[in-house]
Amino acid sequence: MKNEATPNVKGLLFKVPDFEGPLDLLLHLIKKNQMDIYDIPMAEITTQYIDYLHQLKEMQLDVAGEYLVTASMLVNIKSKMLLPNEQASLQTDDEIEDPREGLVQQLLLHQTFQTAAQNMRGYADERMKLYPREQALVPADASLGKLDPDSCDITALQKAFARLILKRKVQKPVMRKIESERYFLKDQISRVEKLVKQAKEPLEFDDLFAANAALELVVTTFLALLELVKQGVIKATQEDILGPIKLVSGEVNAI
Structure with missing residues (x-):
């Protein structure tokens, strides 16, 4: 996540977080509010997510369609958790499907790629500090060992x-153990x-x-x-x- 300065219509200067997709924004909100990613409070996260989109619109910033699609998905999950399920009373806790499961899997996968990208950037930064030395030529006066031309090769x-x-x-298997x-x-x-x-x-x-x-x-x-x-x-x-x-x-x- 990076920050970029964006002016609004009144000429004021705002620092608006630039997220790389809606999942990036959701992870930011979850971490900021110290939520459990495996037990997301959908009412709270949905409210904060939509409020953030409204703030962007108030500053006349374009909101990508994927953010709106994710917003509708959050509202859908929230409604499923609020509405009573007639079959839920006949199922055990293990049998009841959690509407948040798909979202959690997407967030975990996105988080994994985020971590991998950060590690790769770290490796690249470390590699930039290294300056490889070119291979040295063999000195002209070096005497290299050679086989005797008169001997077998x-x-x-x-x-x-x-x-x-x-x-x-040997014809039968040999039992060995690792030794120094x-x-x-x-x-x-x-x-x-x-x-x-x-x-x-x-x-x-x-x-x-x-x-x-x-x-x-x-x-x-x-x-x-x-x-x-x-x-x-x-x-x-x-x-x-x-x-x-x-x-x-x-x-x-x-x-």
Whole structure:
């Protein structure tokens, strides 16, 4: 709801509330008089609503047709509540239909949209205070990690990992419970690097994963291997298609 200054015929200046439709006006009157929206006193709200429309006409302001339609609806609801209902005596309190029910539902829905609009305006105001920074370019002298051109590519490692997971797949459901993180990438990088460097012969890919290792450990170990291969700390080779992948210590490249 906003206020706008509107002059009348005598040149006086009035501040007339500008409501966004009749439901907005009704909600304003309900809140102003601290009425229960679920138990609206129809006689009082109808009187105040019509008085407000009369005030607008006295100031020679145009009243939209929707305001007059709502006024007639309020009068209709008020009359239904005042007139005796012959069937009401034969019905229980739960069975009696409240004439105000449709109006209450419209007001609640309108109130919901009002709240959502206010929240959106608040979000927009907060967003206007933010100034996004443009994406910075990669420095020309940056040295990025790359796979050794002489080693097998990432696709071969992915396929080997997929075969490993397939071997470990169980036929019956596995019961799991959520636990805190137990395996960390930094620890597995150190572990895999140590295993490969200390091995007297090239270490096969499958030898990195114990048969009974938890799935979280298997995934973390594989990510550690990818990082070491990218850095050049470990070199992965594969002589035959679908053959075993062997891991050897490589030259450490700066990142």
